[in-house]
Amino acid sequence: MSDFSRYFLMKAPDAAEFARRKLSLFAPGAALEHREIGDGNLNYIFLIRDPSSGKSVVIKQAGDTARISDQFKVSPDRNRIEYDILVIENDLAPGLVPKVYGYDPVMNALAMEDLSDHTIMRGALLQRRTFPLFADHITTFMVNTLLLTCDAVMDHKKKKATVANFINPDLCEITEDLVYTEPFNDVRKRNDPFGPNLDFIQRELYCDKEILLETAKMKFDFFCNAQCLIHGDLHTGSIFVREDSTKVIDPEFAYYGPAGYDVGNVIANLFFAWANADTVMEPGSARHAFTRWIEQTIDDVAGLFVSKWRSLWAERVTEPVAQYEGFAEWYLDSILRDTAGVTGLELCRRIVGIAHVKDITAIQDAAARVRAERLCLSAAKVCIKERDRIRTGSDYLDILFRAAKEYPRGRP
Numbered sequence: 001m002s003d004f005s006r007y008f009l010m011k012a013p014d015a016a017e018f019a020r021r022k023l024s025l026f027a028p029g030a031a032l033e034h035r036e037i038g039d040g041n042l043n044y045i046f047l048i049r050d051p052s053s054g055k056s057v058v059i060k061q062a063g064d065t066a067r068i069s070d071q072f073k074v075s076p077d078r079n080r081i082e083y084d085i086l087v088i089e090n091d092l093a094p095g096l097v098p099k100v101y102g103y104d105p106v107m108n109a110l111a112m113e114d115l116s117d118h119t120i121m122r123g124a125l126l127q128r129r130t131f132p133l134f135a136d137h138i139t140t141f142m143v144n145t146l147l148l149t150c151d152a153v154m155d156h157k158k159k160k161a162t163v164a165n166f167i168n169p170d171l172c173e174i175t176e177d178l179v180y181t182e183p184f185n186d187v188r189k190r191n192d193p194f195g196p197n198l199d200f201i202q203r204e205l206y207c208d209k210e211i212l213l214e215t216a217k218m219k220f221d222f223f224c225n226a227q228c229l230i231h232g233d234l235h236t237g238s239i240f241v242r243e244d245s246t247k248v249i250d251p252e253f254a255y256y257g258p259a260g261y262d263v264g265n266v267i268a269n270l271f272f273a274w275a276n277a278d279t280v281m282e283p284g285s286a287r288h289a290f291t292r293w294i295e296q297t298i299d300d301v302a303g304l305f306v307s308k309w310r311s312l313w314a315e316r317v318t319e320p321v322a323q324y325e326g327f328a329e330w331y332l333d334s335i336l337r338d339t340a341g342v343t344g345l346e347l348c349r350r351i352v353g354i355a356h357v358k359d360i361t362a363i364q365d366a367a368a369r370v371r372a373e374r375l376c377l378s379a380a381k382v383c384i385k386e387r388d389r390i391r392t393g394s395d396y397l398d399i400l401f402r403a404a405k406e407y408p409r410g411r412p
């Protein structure tokens with residue numbers, strides 16, 4: 001058995017031995033249960049448990065290529081970034097992220113809290129479960145982590161040092177390519193569109209010059225706008241939920257970028273859950289209750305983000321010029337514009353690109369999937385093109401309802 005002084009990609013028994021040697025959690029000689037539980041696109045995740053004490057830990061190890069495809073060479077330093085941001089997020093948004101126990105730079109492995117009593121939100125939504133505290137929790141997470149890391153609040157030298165610590169070129173490149181470029185221009189031939197929607201995608205995205213121009217503008221914002229320390233991949237697969245608890249995981253795409261990137265990801269992934277339910281569930285009270293809950297959640301996320309941002313800003317702003325009359329609203333308005341644009345980008349890239357979401361791919365009936373995809377893409381185009389005016393929950397719901405009307409059930 002290795003002494004873990006040289007990097008190698010672990011299997012579950014290695015991860016158990018790693019946990020035994022490197023953490024002080026387990027008694028020496030404890031018979032540990034071990035299992036690989038990862039189903040994400042990038043990493044290897046091991047659950048290690050001592051049945052006699054009931055203690056458990058999750059070990060997350062980074063390889064040097066993505067799990068989804070070895071076309072993506074990704075620095076294993078991403079786990080150091082994940083560890084560092086989880087420490088910060090535990091401080092800024094306590095209770096809303098897993099606790100971290102340590103990071104090993106040789107094995108590129110991170111030890112953190114076992115959240116087996118939670119479930120991944122995307123899967124839970126596909127089972128039509130609802131989470132009454134989600135909007136409140138996720139908006140607290142976003143406002144605290146985004147606002148408290150921006151120049152309006154942070155000491156500027158400390159902020160610049162934090163920007164430097166979170167330079168994340170490989171993971172940013174994935175986002176630049178997969179989110180901002182390829183869904184609109186299949187230059188790398190990596191896209192994976194659903195066959196029956198190929199013509200639609202070509203016509204509505206690849207050939208729409210206005211969409212190309214607007215997505216180019218947004219990409220340059222993603223390159224240059226070191227606004228806040230963002231999670232960078234805040235979709236419903238990166239969120240663990242329980243009725244009474246929300247935990248944001250997987251911040252390996254973190255870097256200093258536009259705050260609206262996180263908020264837009266949350267809203268887009270609620271659109272996907274709605275599109276799935278509206279397309280797949282039989283009309284009736286269960287569908288009505290579930291889609292109404294998603295609608296309310298979209299409305300609450302948009303509304304609570306704004307109200308919490310305003311009150312935390314009033315409490316914590318330190319930069320003198322940010323306190324000039326009108327500045328706070330101008331700054332927030334730019335975040336809401338980015339939020340709308342990113343909502344559109346995320347909706348497009350999960351349908352057209354390589355990294356899909358189950359909300360769409362789990363739709364078995366081809367005509368139904370065609371409908372759900374067109375509905376999302378149509379809403380996405382409005383979010384991108386009209387991002388200067390989209391600000392409230394009602395604005396998002398109008399877009400969603402108009403797209404659903406344009407592409408009714410049973411008629412693609």
Ligand code: SR1
Binds near residue numbers: 174
């Ligand atoms: C190659 S990684 C593909 C996607 O998976 C991650 O979860 C991110 O969303 C990324 O874009």
Ligand code: MG
Binds near residue numbers: 040041233238250
């Ligand atoms: Mg992830």
